[in-house]
Amino acid sequence: MTKWFDDGALHFALGIEDTFVPQERPGERAVDEYELTEHYTQWRSDLELVRESGAEMLRWGVPWHRVNPAPGEWDWSWLDAVMARFGELGIRPIVDLLHYGTPLWLEGEFANPDYPQRVAEYSVAVAERYRDVVTDYTPVNEPMIHALFSGEYGYWPPYRTGPGGLVEISAAIARGFVLSQRGIAEVLGDAATFVHVDAGFRYTGDAEAPEHRGTALRLRRQSYLVEDLVTGRVDDAHPLRPLLSENGMTDAALSWFGEAPVRPHVMGVNYYPRHSTEVFEAGVQHGGGFADPRPTRDDGVDGLLEVLRAYAERYGAPVMLTETCVTGTVDERIAWLDASVDAVVAAKARGLPIVGYTWWPLFDMYEWTYRHSTAAREEHLLSMGLWDLVETPSRLERRRNPVADRFAHHAREARGASSERRPQQPQQAQQSQQNSTTDHPEPRG
Structure with a gap:
């Protein structure tokens, strides 16, 4: 059976921002x-927007903290209806199982010794259902x-800091990652497709200045750390092996990853031209993260193609641009959409094994700084989407903007370019789209 990422096409996807950090403190x-x-x-009308946009796929996350409200307890009421609608609309979901948040009952979050087993239990429960x-x-x-914000910067729970925190949280997340993928594979067998996704980090400027050289080299290497762990690439010769050993990772723990690796069918890379490239300045020290950010530089499509090539070569898998956009005016968004699609199409024609393009998000989102603010929701709006979010007295309206039209154009072009290579849509899928107006009762929100 040919899977979607083997059919030679460039698949167009969207995402709905699904960051969950439900823990609160003063x-x-x-x-x-x-x-x-x-x-x-x-959610129902949001999924209709996906179909309206012409996207084939939607990167969409399950709110673990809601479906698993207590140990061993599950509430599928909302999720059942959403998943059924995916099938009716003929949209392929690429399901995010962990997009930052753990349930409130999991004390210590990623540092809880039971975290790897708990996240695997949840992942398998979703896959089975x-x-x-x-x-x-x-x-x-x-x-x-995850590892930086929760493990090095002390920005999100469990608020670990420094190299020790980075290693602790990286190891925990990686172990849960492996157990989750192995569990899902046991449920789905050969039908399972795993799209690993990480942020594309770049470091430039005076990164070779004496005071920055060591830091920049470490950051470049550690940007791959969790993916290297789960794919079994970290051995005694790995350049981060001393860092791991010095900060608590035992030989037995590291050997476990080598004995039980999991690998991506597709390696997803997230790249934001205005944020993904951090700049080192001679004589200036920054710790990184929101608390002490380095300046950034927009390297446009050159930076995009660099990170896509790097991941394709490192992991030997086809790559997918799993998030990209610019926060800005409609004209700025369209300019980046056109430039990035053109670059990806040209790179694919030259042999880069890229199988998908994702604009993130479908509609606008709210900046993560909302967490540390007392300002109203609207003060944190990020204009990024194909649909704008507009505050009204009754609800948050979605208003289509010209970026949606341009995205739909690119999606149609891609389908047309690949139509001779791809089989006709199955009759069952065609029928489900024709019947997509079927209604469902409102789930609990």
């Missing part, structure tokens, strides 16, 4: 993007952002 609010964007109540609808999974979105 001075820090919960972040639940589905709550902030009202996706919990507007929706095995007839979902075959494509991302076990962990951007694991190195």
